[in-house]
Amino acid sequence: MHELPVTESILAIVLKHAEKNKVKRVVTISLRVGELSDLEDEWIQRYFDYLSKGTLAEGAKLEIERSPVVLQCGECGMSFHVNFREVDEVVCPRCSGKKNSLVSGREYFIKNIAVV
Ligand SMILES: [Zn+2]
Numbered sequence: 001m002h003e004l005p006v007t008e009s010i011l012a013i014v015l016k017h018a019e020k021n022k023v024k025r026v027v028t029i030s031l032r033v034g035e036l037s038d039l040e041d042e043w044i045q046r047y048f049d050y051l052s053k054g055t056l057a058e059g060a061k062l063e064i065e066r067s068p069v070v071l072q073c074g075e076c077g078m079s080f081h082v083n084f085r086e087v088d089e090v091v092c093p094r095c096s097g098k099k100n101s102l103v104s105g106r107e108y109f110i111k112n113i114a115v116v
Pocket residue numbers: 073074075076077078092093094095096097
């Protein structure tokens with residue numbers, strides 16, 4: 001259950017933004033979530049509905065976009081995308097190196113907030 005603290009922090013950021021800009025209501029929140037993070041879209045929305053009751057963001061819809069996993073080769077420095085569901089072993093497409101480090105894929109951030 002990683003979604004609850006994540007959703008709490010998302011809501012806090014959204015409400016801060018809403019108060020600062022004197023909005024009436026938050027309609028949509030666009031999130032970008034790394035493919036490797038184990039956040040489930042459905043749970044984020046569920047927690048959000050629960051946590052946002054009585055706030056400016058009540059009823060807002062979350063639009064969740066997955067950002068691809070990017071690795072960097074430790075041998076030649078090349079950055080490349082990986083779909084972990086399709087490969088068993090990750091090797092660099094240029095030099096077949098196996099010492100790869102994660103560049104992105106676990107992050108999450110708010111891309112856009114639509115308000116009225
Ligand atoms: Zn390489």
